[in-house]
Amino acid sequence: MAISNNSVHGRIEQARMELSATQVAAGLALVAALGFALLFLQEPMVHDSMHNFRHAAGVTCH
């Protein structure tokens, strides 16, 4: 393979070959959704259920 695997650029190129755009989009969406639900979602039921966790993790929650 022409691309060096030992540079950030090489790793990005390799990931581009290994993954489809759909896989990347699905992965990013999953991470964003989980992160948002865990740390920032203010819907009352979620907020109250996550209350202790958010205080324990030091996230500003209410």
Add this chain to the structure above:
Amino acid sequence: MLADYVARGLKAGVVAGIAFGAFVALVATPLIRYAETFEHGHGAGPVVSETVTATVSVAGGVLLGILFGGVALGAAFYFLEPMIPGAAGTKSYVLAAAGFITVSGAPWLLFPPQPPGVEQALATDVRLTWYLAMMLVGGLGCGLSGYAYTRLRTSSGRPTAFIGALAAFALVPLVAAFGPANAASGPIPVELATAFRTITVAGQAGLWFVLASVHAWLLRRDRFDTPDDDDDEETALTDASGTVAAD
């Protein structure tokens, strides 16, 4: 190859998540319940029972570990490994420290962890926007710091590189100084609030430390398992010295 890295990150995340879930269950929840005894009942109270809060919060702790593991020590480690300063065994710790600064350290400069019952001057959405902004600034500071270290190390040596890396972090408090003031007041004694903050910081630092330790261990194990590794050289060296000693 990316998949292998993410899998390794997720494995470390499961271990760290379980540890953090235990911390939420055994340390944070009792402390929060105690802190809540100082609150004078405000309004309608929570919409879910204490048991639901306790259970979901522990699950949230486990999921947070898995999320950090998959994203930071999985995907981010894959892409950034060539430029993270340090030897193979220390790269996991360097990246975990950067993760801690990005996710918690930088936003805490503006909004330190608060025990329950504290009223804050700024509205929630303003705080969340600034929290996210500080996460970005924290990540940027870590990136700049790593870049400065790598660049300076080859040109000016390790001490200068270390100073340069520290200087790059000045960006974070500088931006935080421009953030809005957020007066906080609550019914909880100052000592308890300080103790709560210390325990929260220790909890997050502990989560990242476990994550890095398990990741470094998995990395070592996986690299020794692959053939043609320097493991063989080590054996050869031991044999050679053994022969010399026998002579």
